[in-house]
Amino acid sequence: MEKKALIEKIKAHVHVLCSEIGERRVGSEENRKATAYTKRVLEESGWKTESTELSVMDWSTDGATLTCGEQSFEVFSSEYSLGCSVQGECIAIRTVEQLEQTNIQDKIVLLIGEIASQQIAPKKFPFWNPTEHQHLIAVLEQGKPKALICATERNAETAGGVYPFPLFEDGDFDIPSVYMKDTEGEKLLPYVGKTVKLVSKARRIPSTAFNVTGKRNTQTKNRIVVTAHIDTKIGTPGAIDNGTGVAIVLAIADLLKSNSSTYPIELMIFNGEDYYAAPGQIRYVAQNAGHFDDILLNINIDGAGYKEGLSCFSPFELPKNIFDLLQEVLLENPNLVEGLPWYQGDHSLFLQNGCPAIAVSSEWFIKNMANQEITHTPKDNIRIVNFEQVAECALGIASLIKKLPRS
Template sequence: MEKKELIEKASAHLQLLCVEIGERRVGSEENRRATAYAEKVLKALGWETDTTELSVIDWHTDGATLSCNGQGFEVLSSHYSLGCSVTDKLVAINKVEQLETTNIQEKIVLLHGEIAAQQIAPKNFPFWNPEEHQHLTALLEKGNPKALVCATERNAATAGGVYPFPLFEDGDFDIPSVYMKDTEGEKLLTCAGETVTLVSQATRIPETAFNVIGRNSSRKKERIVITAHIDSKIGTPGAIDNGTGVTILLLLAELLKDFSGDHPIELVVLNGEDYYGAPGQVKYIEQNEGRFSDILLNINIDGAGYKEGISCFSPFGLSDDMLDALHEILWDSPELVEGLPWFQGDHSVFLQQGCPAIAVSSQWFIEHMETQELTHTSKDNLGVVNFERVAECALGIAAFIGKL
């Protein structure tokens, strides 16, 4: 297929995913519309499809307020937190050691400074869960406060471009919490020891979401698994993260529909990379228990198609043959380069199971991961996408697969 035609198709998929549908948080109607669309496209191109239902929670808030002696403070409900309406003494904590020795029973706790510097891994997040984080959540649960107020600064490394960021974004953590800017937190510090009233009108709603898999063959040979997550964070249309990834996967459905190489292809639309429990990833692992050794290679697409710079393919544990094939493709395509390793994506699921993988992304993002202020914000929209880059990634992956 001509590149021009592919660019037009990319534009149509992205228009639907990121403009007509928009935010695709797990559990939302929009998320289900997006997976239904992916399924429809795969089916129309002749792929055998398989959808798996996931039990998840959706979440909604009508806002939050905090006041002390008649003075109001700007707060936001922490995503996926329970709501609350509480009045009690405010205790300010800025270090873990202080939390270990302070009685916070039935208090409202302001977490600020060092203790609130980094987003805390969700309690049951299976792929990344530092001990310090588990220690902190355990201390808080044992301390049994009425609610938490978290004052956070900018931290692109763990929260993308979101400022302030919710310190807790965890539907399994049941202490109600809100978050605010660090500068607002400094003002609130003057109320430590006094009585404050906190209301957060948030609710959790049991819902469903789906993984969608397309297959082109039931042959037993080792399969090539191509993955892209379809969910977005709350508050973003998720263009680079990861409307472009899903679009490239759908373009591959077209480019590979008549592919008759040795290895079966599995196209996997995953749901939950940007969600606290990674339900789609966990389900996929469960469904493939004992079958990861049948996977020749995972190709995961996340963060591709950024307007600045070119695309990069980062190899992980490839055999010499596969690496040679990749180098040939990169050699022929000046707009694709070999990328450095990075791990904040679904290829890590496959790496942890011992599979080789290639992560496809934008070079600019890999190089600016710790400083960029785009990810997970409303700025991640079609205005920052280069459709040509999207088409080139699809062509590069298809050419690479043709060589295996």
Template sequence: MNNLLLQKTEQYLHTLCNKIPNRAVGSPGNIAATDYFRESISPFGWDITSDPLEVMDWNPGIATISIGSETLQVKASPYASGCESVAELICVSTIQDLENSDVNGKNLLLFGDITIEQLMPRNFVFYNPEEHRRIISTLETKKPSCIICATGRNSSLAGGAYPFPLIEDGDFNIPSVYFTDVEGEYLRKFSGEIVKVKSSAARISSRAYNITALKKSGKKRIVITAHIDAKKGTPGAIDNGTGVTVLLLLAELLSDYTGKYSLELVALNGEDYYAVPGQMDFIRKNDGQFGDIALNINIDGQGYFNGKTAFSFNGLSGDFKTVFDEILESSEDAESGPWWPQGDHSIFVQYGVPAVAVSSSWFLSNMENQTITHTEADNLSIVDFRKVLKTAELLSLIIRKMTL
């Protein structure tokens, strides 16, 4: 193992996850992270492009619910606007209840069945179940004054957070707050009474960037992606400082590449953000050109200290697959894993491009109940720097072997 590169791996991760406070899309830390990415790649002879994105940053402020002289501390739903709503409390636990209740102008507590899954943002095109769209459109038609969401945990859709925000959507304009299912049970006792919901959350218009580094060679491209953004409130080490670090290491390891394919390293901005702006911009800019992409390799969730690195495949032809199989067989740190759809690799698959998702086997096995991602626990103490460098070295080897 190259000691100098191992030091760089640590340095990249330390800067992305510790020095930069948070990489949520449009925040100062997010802009600092994309600046750092661009600067770190610049010595290695790639053509670098910054694509600006119009986005919304958000300040959570302070949120409370008051019942008479009693006050509960709650959280504003991410990207919700602030409010001061004094109104009757009405409690609803199913879509049918919601459809049959007069909630206009009231403070609406959602609890139970209706809060089991985090609702997909209204304009999220990749995955949006009919039931979620029905809840959102009913809320928009009925116009409660404020929505109070009582939630438990939903690791596969919302990461490890408890409670999780039921609504996380800057395109949804009814103010909302959230707290735990247990607190929700308490508040239900005050159904029909006047309660006050106050939130000083604020939307802030801002900018973000996708950064692309191109090594021009053949007409067909191999596009290697990692999302650079993180949820608010997490250092985003496994999700996805490690993926970004693999891209930075690949920029150096492949600096002399002159093979059959053009290579593109893309720091995508928005995988953990309601409007996925970087992903949408990438799709727009590649409209009609997805056929030129021979392969996508997406790194997300890699480098966990426990277990191996998982390579999951979708739609790879025999030749590409053979190269991966040969390299994985000779590696002690990596193995092939099951396909999983929650990541930027799915965009490529939707456009018929073969894709490889690189992650940690442990997370794939524990996706339903892990309590790490999107929380403060996703910090550098759970990262094995050697595994991160090893993955970059394996990918560099694999890409150099792609000659067919």
């Protein structure tokens, strides 16, 4: 296929996913439209597909309000939180030590400062879960407050470019919560000790989502698993994160459709990377329990094709022959460079199960992870995509796969 034609196909995929469909939060109709689209495209390229149904929680809100007498404060329902309509004494907590020593029962608790500086890992999130976070959740649950108000600053490292960010984004955590800017939290401080009224019109909605798998044959031994997550956070069309990744998987399906000389290939469209419970990833780990030895290599694409900078392939635990072939691919293509290691993606689940992996992304994002203001926001849209870079990633991956000799 000519490169120009490839770029046009990729553009069409990203357009469908990120402009026509847009936000693809897990459990939404749009998310199911997106997975149905990938299934159709894979089949049109001659791949056998399988959909795995996942039971998930969708969520929506009609807004939130916080008042103290005549005074009102700007708050937002924490994503995936239960709703509430409560009144109670407002107290402020700044540290875990202070929380441990304070009776918060039936209070409305403002978490501000140090305690609210980093997004808390969801209760049941399997791939990243610091013990301090689990401890904080346990202390809050034992304390039985009526609700939480979380005043947060900017923290791109754990919350992407979102400000303020929801301290809790967790459908398994049942204390109702809202969040606000740190500056708004400062305005609330003079009202500590007074009675405040908090209403959050949020609700959880049982729903479904799907993982989609594409295969050429039934062989599983020594397979290469190419992965990209299709879901987005709430409130973003998810172009770089990760419409481009899905488009690359679909392009690879096309580029390799008549290729029979390499290892078996499994194309995986995952659902849940940007969701509190990672349902698609957990299901995949369960489906492959005891059989991760069968996987020769994972290639995970997330964050590829940003308009600035080059594309990067980050190697993890590669055997020498694959590492050498990767270097060959990078030498052949000046748009692709070796990337630094990073772990906030689906390649981590393969690494944790002992599989070598390559993560494909944009160098700019890896270097600016901690201070960029794009991911998980409306700014992550089709206008920040460099489609030529996206095509180069697809060509680089296809070229690497073709170079791998059959054992």
